[in-house]
Amino acid sequence: MNLLLTPFLVLTGLLTANAQTIMPVETRNTAMVLEVDQKRDCRIAYLGERLENKTEYQRISSAKELANDYSGVLNSVYTASGSRNLVEPAITVTHADGNNSLDLRYVSHDLKKLDENVSELRVHLKDPVYNFEVTLHYKSYYNEDVVEQWSVIRHHERGNVILHKYASANLVMKAESYWLRQYYGDWAKEMQAEETQLTHGIKTLDSKLGTRANLFQPSVFMVSMNKPASEDEGNVLYGALEYSGNFRIDLELDHLNNLRIIAGINNYASPYSLKAGEAFVTPAFLYTLSGKGKGEASRQLHRWARNYKLLNGNGDRLTLLNNWEATYFDFNENKLSELLKDTKKLGVDLFLLDDGWFANKYPRNDDRAGLGDWKENKTKLPNGISSLVKEAKNNGVKFGIWIEPEMVNPKSELYEKHPNWVVKQPVREEYYFRNQLVLDLANPTVQDFVYGVVDDLFTKNPELAYIKWDCNAVIYNAHSSYLKNQSHFYIEYMRGLYRVLERIRAKYPKVPMMLCSGGGGRVDYAALQYFTEYWPSDNTDPLERIFMQWEYSYFFPALSSTNHVTDWGKQPIKFRTDVAMMGKLGFDIVVSKLPENDLKFCQEAISNYNDLKSIIWHGDQFRLSHPKESSVASMLYLDERKAEGVLFNYLVNNRYGERSRLPVKLKGLDPKKKYRLTEINLYPGTTSTLSTDISYSGDFLMKIGFNPDVNSGRTSVILKISEVK
Structure with a gap:
């Protein structure tokens, strides 16, 4: 199958476009549109919401004409250095003859449908002077709105070529402003979030640690367009490099307000001597776009991870x-x-x-x-x-x-x-x-x-x-x-x-x-x-873990997060266990020294967890009340049928009188269904303060909400949500 929407001619072994050549990389809701001009420069014309009519992609460039692009390659699909380029390159080389210039022009492309959901576009680029080529791979997962991108670099020169930079991906975005959410940390302080507006110039996220590369800065990030995205509103891109070693992600805001994202292996201390005929395959860079905020983006990524990337992503785990x-x-x-x-x-x-x-x-x-x-x-x-x-x-x-x-x-x-x-x-x-x-x-x-x-x-x-x-x-x-x-x-x-x-x-x-x-x-x-x-962290203090697990959850599904109940922290065993249940549950305690009621609680909690773990592991995750923005953190997991769920609520502010002052508004429910909320994981000898004989419509729970009655005497409340038929 070929995505060319206009004819081309084959001249001197290369494909040269008569008119505009268009290559959309589409998912259910998004599209990246690549275009080739008369000079065979391959550029990114668009990255955003998918158009219903494919033929209209060829009108995008005229609607978004770049002014004062002196080089003609400012929005290049894979920016090379040493020729016309004036900005940060995706690739830099020294040829076998010592020349440092590179100019990559479009040769051809092909699209292969791997199954009903997954397609792979390959775009072949070549230098018109040197026998040097790059093939760009775009693997799109239609239903999950996820794209993986990587590059394969080859040459057939007389001698070795030195690769000084060799990115996996080169994205170009267009908006009025951009907001970067990035992460930093150290041992026991993982996934500390910062969000700032990107200013003109280059912001680099990187690691030079060799192993344990994410210790100080992980290779995941978000970029919001025009304003910081909220959980349910705003345009946001999630990016992540699929690599366990040194990484480098450059975010360059140029003079025309284009944001260029170049991601790949860190070239720090690593010029690579590439032999003739050898293929240098970069790791994949993945991204997902959402027009409905961070929550939708994370659920897209979770589904993709469970279906395609995590080992046994739709299977079971061991407590x-x-x-x-x-x-x-x-x-x-x-x-x-x-x-x-x-x-x-x-x-x-x-x-x-x-x-x-x-x-x-x-x-x-x-x-x-x-x-x-x-x-x-x-x-x-x-x-x-x-x-x-x-x-x-x-x-x-x-x-x-x-x-x-x-x-x-x-x-x-x-x-x-x-x-x-x-x-x-x-x-x-x-x-x-x-x-x-x-x-x-x-x-x-x-x-x-x-x-x-x-x-x-x-x-x-x-x-x-x-x-x-x-x-x-x-x-x-x-x-x-x-x-x-x-x-x-x-x-x-x-x-x-x-x-x-x-x-x-x-x-x-x-x-x-x-x-x-x-x-x-x-x-x-x-x-x-x-x-x-x-x-996630050696820090198993449950209060700290609420914040860490919250940030990890944007990028990784609950199924993959191992959470242990330990003696870290000052919270009671119920609070510690309830927090650990928001992923793959484990214990690291001296069972023989547990008081009788603590042991009884743990045993009952494990029984409850076994009943609900499929929803936590494989369901959709909804963040309802952010721990940094409220005294109460609330997280909901909901099954695919919107019939069963589990709602976790925690007091994260110990100041006097803090509690759940307002109802927590649920998300993802069927507005027409009726639901009953039942408190579980009650400590032996305690009773719930919540009524269990009232059913609510999904519409009511999403618009008005439900107050879990979290307070200093009830610091952790778990609610089982069941459809009433």
Whole structure:
């Protein structure tokens, strides 16, 4: 199928347009329109709401003529440097003959329909002087209003070409003003939001950490057009780079008020020497547009993630009990045996053994030793992991285990035997992040080792049911003893990581794995292709988690967010459990020390969660009352039939007399249906203050609302919503 709306001629092996060539990338509600002019310059004519009549796309340029574009490529589809371009490029190269100029012209395009919902447009660009080409890929998901974009760079010159910049995507937007919502943070402070108006010039979001790249700044963002978008109003674009390493996103507001978004791998310390015939494939950049505010954009992205990107995105997840905060490194078989019994007693699916189970010469009794020596510690576990897997089965639960296979302690047998496997400068003093160094995954032998850590565990313990994959160190003194060209290191490290994960998933396609990186240091959709869930933060204080989980929820569905009940924070067990239920529920507590009513509450809450988890995991998510804008935070999950839902409400302001002063207006309901709201997760010995014998129309609940009666004595209120037939 070809999207050309006007004829073209084939001249000297290239497609040269007689008249305007139009290539719309359409979804249900949005369109990006690419156009080619007489000189074969390929530009972005439009990014916005889809037109009903495709033939009218060719009228857009005349309606939105760019004035004073001296270069003619200001809205280029993939801006090259060194020729006519005067702004930030998407690609910069040095040719084999030393020339630094590049001019990419349209050659051809093709559109392939992958299924009833997914299409892929490929646009082929080539330099008219050099044998250098770029193919732009636009993969559109019609029903979800999501587009993935990436580039493939090739050449056939006589010698290597140096790629100095190599973006995945180059978007151009047109509005009166732009508002950027970005995120920053640190350990235990992930996903701190800032929103500012973009001014002329360049704003860059980036990371140079090598691993755990999202620690200080994640690669997700929003851009609102004309005014800051609210939850239900305004035009907003969500963007995210599907990459787990160094990233760079340039947002340039030019002199004509066009916003240019250029996203891809960070070219920091990474000029890439591209051989003739080699294909350099960039990671995908995804975006979704909404004309109805942030809420619609997030639900679009959630549906896309569950259907196409998350591992087992429409499947089940395991609730669990983790031993970390119960024991830290101090445990043995007897302690773990009791915790396994507590797992069954609590009512969750799986027991997760965390850090500290391995290493003998340098026992893993703290975080200063043993990392890299993946053999059971004989003192702690004389009968090995297999005996624990068996005992878990005898207790009617599953067994999972923690690993951090990319890292090594200098105090380890692995470091002693293979110092050349470690990322470090050969002539400089070692510098540690959490007493660790990073293994060199650019080295295929190291890739085999890391894969072998996982494979060996499953080979010896085929009933092992869960992996928590951690990654705590960033890269200092970047150097690979394996690579000849150190400029390739950051890129080859990530390629090596993905090769390992691909091998693991090829052999163990269904085993649940948690993506952990000392918290949310590596949460992106490239990694989540291999993992069933992610760990948002080591900060499990439930009050903090309300704010963090709120911001994460714009980009990642609840199914993927692992939330644990711990002893962090001053809130009672009910508040902590209720907050953790807004995703994939887990516990990290000493069950045997729980007061009788606390244990009873947890058991009943888990039972309620099992009844409602399908709605939380697979339903639509609606943010009703923002924790930064109100004393009460309210979040609604609703099933596809608009028949059942669950509404979470929390007091987030402890000042005197704060409460839910006004009704919370619900969203997404069927206005014609009748609903009953029932309070659940009541602490033993308490009763609800809410009436359960009244039904309300969806129309009433959305226009007038319902007051959950949140106050200092009822700091957490969960309501089950049921259709009354």
